[in-house]
Amino acid sequence: MTEDYAEELVSTGDLELEDRSALRRVAGLSTELSDITEVEYRQLRLERVVxxxxxxxxxxxxxxxxxxELSRLAETAxxxxxEGLIQRRDRPDPATYVGSGKVDEIFQTVLATGADTVICDGELSPGQLRQLEARLKVKVIDRTALILDIFAQHARSKEGKAQVELAQLQYLLPRLRGWGESLSRQAGGRAGGGNGGVGLRGPGETKLETDRRRIRAKISKLRREIAAMSAVRETKRGRRVANEVPSVAxxxxxxxxxxxxxxxxxGAGVLVEDALFATLDATTRRTQTPDGRTYTLTDTVGFVRHLPxxxxxxxxSTLDEVADADLLVHVVDGSDDNPEWQVNAVREVLNEIVERNDTTMPPEVLVVNKIDAADELQLARLRHLLPGALFVSAHKGSxxxxxxxxxxxxxxRPDVEVDVLVPYARGELVARVHREGEVLAERHTPEGTQLHARVNGDLAGALGQFASNGAPA
Structure with a gap:
């Protein structure tokens, strides 16, 4: 065995040589239309991607x-x-992501398919982006940029748009290209070498720094705006906490x-679409338990593997709704081929949020949705994989x-038990007990409403003056 070959084995680890050299096509990803009458319209409207x-x-x-999944994200955008291509490697190439030799094969695929964009299933460094675009001669974006684009399309509220713009600028800042073909590096004296000199020194560095300053200023402005909007959200959340209304995320x-x-x-009437990231703006609605207790239910932005x-x-501010909730309803798509990967991806992001807020994870209720679209074998597998999960169909109501x-x-549950006689003139307190507490017994007397209930501490204080028979209130 030659030394070169031995070094090759050491560097590749457990990967087979054939696996490393293969650029494998992934079947079933093409979304080309079979109806030729629509092709011209699609070509004008959509980017064609590999x-x-x-x-x-x-x-x-x-x-x-x-x-x-990347294909679904691309279609959503x-x-x-x-075409979809995968290369087997021990790690992405630091210069060109897929390895120098494979870039040429991808270039041939781009030529053959007429694609105008290449999307990579990972986050590319600025250097990788430059190298790939220079060699492939088409636009190259990564998974992060694709997800940011989808968020930009779906943001509706002022807060949502500001959040997406902030994320896009944070992604863009380290990827500004100052040494591209259209800009030359500013240099003085002999720094330009034989190819520089008087009349050939351009404003590249100045332009780059100007762009960076503008982006940093915009990022600071957006952060202030989002903080102000977050204060409104915190005020609403604080009101719910003061009233001790339980929250479910x-x-x-x-x-x-x-x-x-x-x-x-x-019955909130929130927009529902069969699309990725259809919901970006948190929606909170009040509802009641079957025994009459009020709580809030908040719909949050969806997660995905490798969420930027x-x-x-x-x-x-939106995701903090999850960390601050009393209860977490973790929804899983029962019709998906790999629901356990979904569960792991969501828990990974949730753990990051909880660690950042220095809190503990709220109790989790795992809910497998879309059981009407899953077969019995898949459901049986899920019951084994996710013991204790509840199986529902929001569409069918089962x-x-x-x-x-x-x-x-x-x-x-409210933790203070009271026995009070509330005068009829203070009916608003009775209404609060029904809305915020748990009524154990209620009786109407000539003097007022006799209540035996469990309530929160704040309401117990308001009812204290009406305590009957020396009972604690």
Whole structure:
């Protein structure tokens, strides 16, 4: 065995040589239309993309699933997927992501398909972006930029738009290109060498620094605006906390059916689409348990594997709803081929949020949704994988009564027991007991309403003057 070959084996680890040299096509990703009458319209409207992934760990099935998800993201952004390619490597190439030799093969695929964009299934460094665009001669973007683009398309509220713009600028700042073909580096004296000199020294460095200053100024402005909008959200949340209204946050993978579940439980009328990241703006609605206790239910932004850290930071005020909740409803798409990967991806992001806030994870209720779209074999597998999970269909309404009962049991209960006689003139206190507390017994007397109930400390203080028979209030 030659020394060169021995070094090759050492550097590749457990990877087979054939795996490393293969650029494997992933079947079933093309979204080209079979109806020729629509092709011209699609070509005018959509970008034509080739997807590229690097398989560094896990099984071939997991690598294919990752690229299939990237395909769905690309379609959500409005692209037409022409081809999907995966290279097996021990790690992405630091210069060109897929390795220098494979870039030439991708270039041939781009030429053959007529693609105008290449999307890589990972976050590319500024150097990798420059190298790939220079060699492929088409636009190159990564998974992070793609997700940011989808968020930009779907943001509706002022806060949502500001959060997305902040995330985009944070992503863009380190990727400004100051030494591109259109700009030359500013230099003095002999720094330009033989190719520089008088008349050939351009404003590249000055232009780059100007752009950076403008972006940093805009980032600071957006952070101030988001902080002001967060203060309004905190005020509303503080009001709920003061009244000790229990809060439930709905979290889960994108397109798992969180908004549908919120609508089914509360009748909120939130927009529901069969699309990734259809919901970006948190929606909070009041509802009641079967035994009459009021609580809030909040629909949050969906998660995805490798959710860009810029988005987690920008959507901090929205995601804090999850960390501050009394109960977490974790929604899983029961019709997905790999729901356990969804669960792991969501829990990874949730743990990051909880660690950042220095809090503990709220109690979790795992809810498998879309059971009407899953077969019995898949559901049996999920019952084995996710013991204790509740199985529902927000679309059909099955399992929702069991979910409501479970939420009523899991929600924190008022901890102060009172026995009071409230005059009829103070009917608003009786209404508060029904709204915020748990009525154990109620009787109408000539003097007023006799109540035996469990309430929070704040309401117990307001009722203290009406305590009857020396009972604690």
């Amino acid at each position: 997807l590229v992934g690097v398989w560094t760990e896990g099984t071939a099935e997991q690598a294919d699933a990752s690229l299939t 409005g692209s037409e997927v022409l 709905i979290a889960g993978y994108t397109n798992a059916g969180k908004s549908s579940l919120l609508n089914a439980i509360t 850290h810029q988005l987690i930071e920008a959507f901090r 399992g929702l009564d069991e979910l409501r009962e479970h939420l009523a049991t899991a929600l924190p």
